[in-house]
Amino acid sequence: MKKQLFHQFEELYKIVGEKNLLIKEEQMLDYSHDEFPDSRISQVPLAVVKPVNTHQVSEILKWANKANIPVTPRGGGTGLCGGCIPVPGGIVLSLEDMNHIIEIDCDNRMAVVEAGVRLMDFYEAVEKENLFFPPHPGDESATIGGVIATNAGGARAVKYGVVRNFVKGIEVVLPDGEIIQLGGKVLKNSTGYSLLHLMIGSEGTLGIVTKAILNLIPPPKAQMTLIAPFYDLENAIQVVPGLAKAGILPMAVEFIEVETIRVAEDFLKKKWPCQEGKAHLMIILDGTSDDEVLRVAEQIGILCGEFGVRDVFVADTPKKQREILEIRSNIYETIKKYVIEILDIVLPPSAIPGHVNTVHRLSRKHNMWLPTFGHAADGNVHTLPLRAHYLEGKWKEIPEFQWKEIYPRVRKALHDDARKRGGLVSGEHGIGLVKKEYLDGAVGSNVVGKMRLIKKVFDPNGVLNPGKIF
Numbered sequence: 001m002k003k004q005l006f007h008q009f010e011e012l013y014k015i016v017g018e019k020n021l022l023i024k025e026e027q028m029l030d031y032s033h034d035e036f037p038d039s040r041i042s043q044v045p046l047a048v049v050k051p052v053n054t055h056q057v058s059e060i061l062k063w064a065n066k067a068n069i070p071v072t073p074r075g076g077g078t079g080l081c082g083g084c085i086p087v088p089g090g091i092v093l094s095l096e097d098m099n100h101i102i103e104i105d106c107d108n109r110m111a112v113v114e115a116g117v118r119l120m121d122f123y124e125a126v127e128k129e130n131l132f133f134p135p136h137p138g139d140e141s142a143t144i145g146g147v148i149a150t151n152a153g154g155a156r157a158v159k160y161g162v163v164r165n166f167v168k169g170i171e172v173v174l175p176d177g178e179i180i181q182l183g184g185k186v187l188k189n190s191t192g193y194s195l196l197h198l199m200i201g202s203e204g205t206l207g208i209v210t211k212a213i214l215n216l217i218p219p220p221k222a223q224m225t226l227i228a229p230f231y232d233l234e235n236a237i238q239v240v241p242g243l244a245k246a247g248i249l250p251m252a253v254e255f256i257e258v259e260t261i262r263v264a265e266d267f268l269k270k271k272w273p274c275q276e277g278k279a280h281l282m283i284i285l286d287g288t289s290d291d292e293v294l295r296v297a298e299q300i301g302i303l304c305g306e307f308g309v310r311d312v313f314v315a316d317t318p319k320k321q322r323e324i325l326e327i328r329s330n331i332y333e334t335i336k337k338y339v340i341e342i343l344d345i346v347l348p349p350s351a352i353p354g355h356v357n358t359v360h361r362l363s364r365k366h367n368m369w370l371p372t373f374g375h376a377a378d379g380n381v382h383t384l385p386l387r388a389h390y391l392e393g394k395w396k397e398i399p400e401f402q403w404k405e406i407y408p409r410v411r412k413a414l415h416d417d418a419r420k421r422g423g424l425v426s427g428e429h430g431i432g433l434v435k436k437e438y439l440d441g442a443v444g445s446n447v448v449g450k451m452r453l454i455k456k457v458f459d460p461n462g463v464l465n466p467g468k469i470f
């Protein structure tokens with residue numbers, strides 16, 4: 001039996017060897033899904049192949065292209081829209097063993113890394129050299145290849161920008177196995193069309209990233225986290241334009257409703273430092289000195305006061321800051337079991353209050369809890385429709401027939417509302433498998449047509465991550 005199966009993948013076996021070729025279902029279950037909550041979209045691959053170098057990636061793609069076998073690249077599997085889930089009859093190419101930090105070049109402030117390096121390991125290595133890689137998507141098990149393929153964002157994007165702003169070069173293997181180098185250790189680049197930026201955010205549909213050159217910056221010298229409690233979310237978000245007008249650019253401005261924090265507190269058995277109000281802003285400040293950060297914190301305190309905040313909680317030690325972040329980062333984990341989907345709508349920041357009003361209206365109309373939090377200052381709103389209510393410390397599930405009937409209407413209404421306000425479908429997670437139906441409406445079918453033409457140029461046989469984006 002084993003022999004027969006290996007026969008089917010003889011070429012793969014020759015390329016990566018027995019240890020790095022998985023074909024037993026029980027070994028492949030972990031590769032059948034990502035962090036999207038609904039397991040109905042999972043798919044066990046035909047095989048999982050784990051190359052250890054670029055040459056092997058190239059050989060695998062040459063074989064797949066000839067044999068017409070779909071290949072789906074996979075990094076940490078932390079994606080939230082099914083991007084790394086294979087199509088039936090396809091294989092998964094996992095970059096997990098290509099995880100070397102090749103160089104941290106302090107003279108040029110650039111890191112050269114393999115695509116399978118996990119963020120947590122990368123941050124540690126960069127910190128040791130007293131440098132800083134600002135992008136921080138919430139799950140540090142994500143890999144460099146994955147964050148490049150999704151153009152990930154995270155809380156710090158408001159000040160420092162998204163992953164795209166830090167990728168200066170990549171090595172990519174194209175679907176026919178050709179290896180190309182794009183960009184380099186250069187900060188400026190106007191050398192022809194930017195295929196580098198075309199690859200960033202292409203969700204593994206145009207090429208497989210095998211190496212990356214990432215720009216690093218000096219770390220901030222001082223940091224402070226503030227929690228400002230407001231009577232409602234609308235008021236909380238009104239502070240954001242005020243910050244912009246006052247010339248204040250925090251590292252992160254996150255909004256969270258207290259109802260959601262309570263669930264996380266119960267689950268983690270930890271206390272959020274501030275119990276007042278209904279909606280909180282978590283503002284992270286950084287700067288060149290404690291005095292500078294404190295001055296800005298005082299300005300923010302005055303501004304929040306204009307919107308009814310009496311006291312702003314200040315976390316000025318790394319320990320207090322870590323405790324707050326732990327609760328904030330675990331919100332998804334605590335409600336995951338009942339989350340139907342994580343929406344990732346992005347709006348002009350000033351449109352957030354109006355959109356959040358729509359969220360509340362839909363929640364009341366359909367009696368569905370729609371916890372909403374996100375990156376207030378960059379307009380990225382995560383609404384997590386739930387198939388249960390949390391009442392007096394207990395979950396009460398909505399019958400399946402009921403939420404399945406309600407949810408498509410809620411989902412459509414939220415996307416329609418975002419579009420009317422100048423918003424788009426995804427700010428940072430990508431389109432993947434689950435948001436394809438909204439792409440046309442968001443960017444126009446003529447633009448999607450051009451995207452399809454580009455896909456054809458790179459992947460005429462459609463073997464690389466088919467069924468994603470469109």
Ligand SMILES: Cc1cc2nc3c(=O)[nH]c(=O)nc-3n(C[C@H](O)[C@H](O)[C@H](O)COP(=O)(O)OP(=O)(O)OC[C@H]3O[C@@H](n4cnc5c(N)ncnc54)[C@H](O)[C@@H]3O)c2cc1C
Pocket residue numbers: 034035072073074075076077078079080082083084095115136137138139141142143144145146147148149150151152153154155203204205207208209210329332333428429465468
């Ligand atoms: C708790 C939690 C919090 C999160 N917070 C954030 C957040 O704040 N901001 C944010 O942006 N995201 C966030 N995410 C989503 C996720 O972490 C990001 O989308 C991340 O970029 C995915 O990286 P990955 O390595 O896990 O990729 P995977 O999930 O493995 O793959 C994602 C996509 O990239 C492709 N891909 C992977 N590796 C490569 C490669 N080497 N070459 C080409 N294509 C490749 C895959 O085919 C797939 O389409 C969060 C997820 C969780 C679970």
